[in-house]
Amino acid sequence: GPSARLHLPDEDATLAAGARLATALPPRLTILLRGDLGAGKTTLTRGLLRGLGFTGRVKSPTYTLVEPYKDSRISVYHFDFYRFTHAEEFLEAGLDEYFEGDGVRLVEWPDRAHPYLPAADLEVLLHVAPSGGRELSLRALSPEGQTCLNDFIA
Numbered sequence: 731g732p733s734a735r736l737h738l739p740d741e742d743a744t745l746a747a748g749a750r751l752a753t754a755l756p757p758r759l760t761i762l763l764r765g766d767l768g769a770g771k772t773t774l775t776r777g778l779l780r781g782l783g784f785t786g787r788v789k790s791p792t793y794t795l796v797e798p799y800k801d802s803r804i805s806v807y808h809f810d811f812y813r814f815t816h817a818e819e820f821l822e823a824g825l826d827e828y829f830e831g832d833g834v835r836l837v838e839w840p841d842r843a844h845p846y847l848p849a850a851d852l853e854v855l856l857h858v859a860p861s862g863g864r865e866l867s868l869r870a871l872s873p874e875g876q877t878c879l880n881d882f883i884a
């Protein structure tokens with residue numbers, strides 16, 4: 731599908747990319763975050779949450795599976811399925827409920843919940859670059875994701 735690429739020379743650039751994504755979010759969106767351990771998935775999510783005005787700590791949901799962030803305007807749910815040993819854990823933990831209705835959902839290690847994870851709107855890929863920075867690519871998976879991507883590159 732339609733995509734965009736961006737070089738992120740340092741951690742601040744990853745935070746800025748997340749914050750930029752925050753400026754164009756509809757109330758209902760699911761974002762897949764792909765990339766190896768240490769690629770910057772949680773850092774990008776932190777930038778997005780800061781961009782939305784959340785000032786508290788943003789910690790990795792590796793052990794909790796989901797970290798919720800809510801205010802009067804928006805609900806954000808940050809997931810990390812790295813520790814799943816089987817995809818059924820997604821259903822066993824009742825996580826499917828978070829994907830019904832409004833909310834911005836960011837999912838690290840989405841493949842570990844396959845095939846139970848509902849359809850997503852946007853895919854974010856992060857790779858460690860030879861320079862030590864990161865390469866970011868965004869790919870739209872739905873019309874809502876495409877609108878988001880268009881706003882991101884505009």
Ligand code: ADP
Nearest residue numbers: 738740741744767768769770771772773863864
């Ligand atoms: P993940 O969630 O993908 O496992 P994290 O975001 O937890 O990765 O951690 C990535 C590490 O890489 C952090 O130490 C962060 O400071 C660093 N980092 C993030 N973005 C960049 C970047 N563009 N260039 C260099 N280092 C980065």
Ligand code: MG
Nearest residue numbers: 771772790838
């Ligand atoms: Mg992480």
